[in-house]
Amino acid sequence: MHKNFKNIDKIVYGKGAFNQIDDILAPKRDENDKFMVFIVDKYFEGKKLADRIPAHDGDMVFFEDIDQYEPTTDQVDRLRDQILAEKGLPSGIIGIGGGSIMDIAKALSLMVTNEGSSQLYQGLNLVKKAGIYHMGVPTVAGTGAECSMTAVLTGPVKKLGLKCDWTVFNQAVLDPELLATVDTNQWFYTGMDCYIHCIEAESGLYFNAYSKAYGDQALALCREVYLGDNAGQNLENDEKLMIASLFGGLSLTYSEVGACHAISYGLSKILGTRHGFANCLAFYHLEEFYGDAVGEFKEMIKKHNVDLPQGLSKEWSEETIDAMVEVSYNLPHMWNHAIGLDWEEKWTREDIKKIFKRL
Template identity: 70%
Template sequence: MHKNFKGIEKTVYGRGSFNQLGEILAPKRVENEQYFVFIVDQYFKGKDLEVRVPAEGKDLVYFIDVDVHEPTTEQIDTLRDEILAKQGLPSGVVGIGGGSVMDIAKALSLMLTNEGSSTLYQGLNLVKVPGVYHVGVPTISGTGAEVSMTAVLTGPVKKLGLKCEWTVFNQVVLDPELIASVPTDWWFYTGMDTYIHCVESENGRFNNAYSHAFAEQAMKLCRDIYLGENAGQNAENDDKLMVASLMGGLSLTYSEVGVCHALSYGLSKILGTRHCYANCLIMNHLEDYYPEGVAEFKEMVKRFNVTLPQGLAKDWDDETITKMAHVSYNLPHMWLHAIGENWQETITIDLLKDLFRRL
């Protein structure tokens, strides 16, 4: 069965395009209870972007501190219940921030129209009813969350996405000016998420001409940004990174991620390590799975004098490592792509524990 995925309905790209957001939302304000919910990264509280958010009248604006933890099912359920109790069903949800904010906005839009806890919908095509209109405005690039059909949530049992065609944003606003203030370390970690998406998409059984075309161009852009003559955090590269993030997300949508992301989920679920940083910690030790990709990744790490800590596993007891291994093991779609039909003959809990001990 070939994938038949839904893409973003509308995309606006370019410097200053954030100024069009109010105009974009205007026709949708007549729907439901005629107000919008804005989910904004706490980072922008008190900064210029706060006053540029086109909130009107009854609109609700929530500033979310994503540094506390990655999005959780409890967080989404609580937010949903509060919003519906306050003002009923909104016209739509707008997420302004990085990958975590994108995932919160996507999940919230779905849970506003679906009953029960979001834990019931962690998986593929479990959502029963389309969500409300939702818009993504990324202020950091790399995760691909602005284009993906997944809203990743950490629940009491598992870290897994709400994944269906209704998760995809109706509209995205790609304004490279918004990512200029990203701290250099996170500019690197999130950019590497794009690069790793492409390495994993390319190196697996689901890779195909469609996914390859996006991965090839996204990786070219990453090499320009992180290894080229004009490498570094500047306006030209911000333009490129925003496009690379989108293309990397499209590549994995029609292919799949692999070993690094599977292990990253275990690290994030059990220890709360931020996704992009976790990917970097793990990618640094996967030469036997992605030799060319890891070699180039290490070139980029060296170019920007990024220090990835070593010896982390010495502080983890066996119980912790075992829990991480089980989370990672229970992602069969990733292992099927990375290893093949008989992946369970190769990938065992003991092997995964050994991989985590490399850290």
């Protein structure tokens, strides 16, 4: 059966689009218990952007620290319990930050209407009730979280997304001026998440014309940003990268990620490695899956003087590597795409372990 996926209801794009948030939220403020919740990357606390957040009296603003780890089920559960206990059911959830903040906002919009821990809903179409209105305002570009139907969370057992039609944002606000504060390493690693999404989408079982149309354009924009005559961090490239992120996410929606993300999830779950960085660590060593794209990726690393560490596995115990292998192996949808529906006959835990030992 073909996918019948839900896209973002509304998108506003352009320099200064952030200033429209208050007007966009106004018609929603009378819903539920008549207050908004802003989930904001802690990086912006005390900075100029924090002063621009259009919070009204009675709204709740949380500056969430995601610098050292991926968003967790415990984090979402804590926020949900505090909001419901103190104020009731919000009119809406607004996420302002990178992919992790986007995922927290998406998950939180579902969990305020669903009982129990968010651990119960890690998987496809496990959410029982529709969530509430939610808006995504990305301040980095590359993850595609602004348009995906997945809110990726790390739980005690697994790293996996809450994935259903209700996860998708009702509104995305894409303002390329917000990317100006991104440091060089984050700009590279997050942008590479988009590049890798597109390469993975086209390198497996589920690739199709719909995915190709968005993916080709996203890859062209990534190549301009990272390898073009005007390569580097500037407003023109920020505009391109923001659209590349959106298109890369849409390409992925109708295809799938593969071996790189499976390895990346093992790194993130066991070591707490940030997602974009983990993807880069893995992709560097996956020529058997991605061919010439790995060479192009290495060219981008060299051009932007990115110091991607090597030899990390020398410091890992066998127990640590085995734990990462187990996380990666138990992502069959990714291996289906990368290797085929008979992947378990062709691919073993030992094969995955060999990849980790290259890192």
